[in-house]
Amino acid sequence: xxxxxAMIKPxxxxxxxxxxxxxxxxxxxxxxxxxxKVQLSLADAxxxxxxxxxxxxxxxxxxxxxxxxxxxxxxEKPDAVAAWRKLMGxxxxxxxxxGTIRKEFALSIGENAVHGSDSDENAAIEISxxxxxxxxV
Ligand code: DAT
Ligand code: MG
Numbered sequence: 001x002x003x004x005x006a007m008i009k010p011x012x013x014x015x016x017x018x019x020x021x022x023x024x025x026x027x028x029x030x031x032x033x034x035x036x037k038v039q040l041s042l043a044d045a046x047x048x049x050x051x052x053x054x055x056x057x058x059x060x061x062x063x064x065x066x067x068x069x070x071x072x073x074x075x076e077k078p079d080a081v082a083a084w085r086k087l088m089g090x091x092x093x094x095x096x097x098x099g100t101i102r103k104e105f106a107l108s109i110g111e112n113a114v115h116g117s118d119s120d121e122n123a124a125i126e127i128s129x130x131x132x133x134x135x136x137v
Contacts, residue, residue, distance in 0.1 A: 003033065004080035005126035007115035008071040010064060011107055013037070018071050021101055021114065025075065028087050034074040034131045040066045048129060060110055072130040081123055084116045 006025070008018045025032065040048065045062040052058050077083050089100025093112060096103035106112035117123035127136070 001076055001078060002080045002120060002123075003074055003076050003127060004084045004123045005115075005117045005130070006073040006075060006084055008073075009111070009113055009115060010068040010070060011111035012105060012113040013069050013071060017105055017113075021105065022071075022073075024087065024101060025073070028077075028083070030075040030077045030080070030084070032073055032075050034127070034136045035071065036130070036135075037069050037071050038130070039069045042066045048126070057110065064110060074127045074131055074136055081117055081120055085118070088114050088116050 008021050012018060012021060022032075042062055045065040046053070046058075049058065049061055049065070052061065055061075075084070087101060089096030089102035089106075091102075091112060092109040093102045093106035094109075096106065101114050102112050105114075117126050
């Protein structure tokens, strides 16, 4: 069993489709071990996405991620990181496979509905960014 970290991003929470996305997560067999709705400050978003700070889209990304609430989730499944990235689909919804969350719900490469960790190591860092040990069942 392994864990990954997911976020339902502001564009999806604003459109009130977080329930549809959580249903897909559960239908795919993930066990949600922690979940909360929070609004990131700009500084929080800059810290979370620090790895992208030299990228040309960093300002746009961090302003978007802090403009309204997100839902943060830690979830468990065998090979969770890869399984969640497969269910999310490609970063750019134009390249996402049919049946993926980004294909169905993303608006653009920036406002792409969901986040997912890219490695077990980053999953652990991202889960602990949002949840302390007693917030994880
Ligand atoms: P992913 O979220 O699929 O892991 P990433 O880590 O490369 O993608 O980038 C993080 C987020 O930054 C991504 O979900 C949306 C935004 N982003 C990436 N590339 C972008 C681009 N070319 N223009 C605008 N936003 C971009
Ligand atoms: Mg990434």
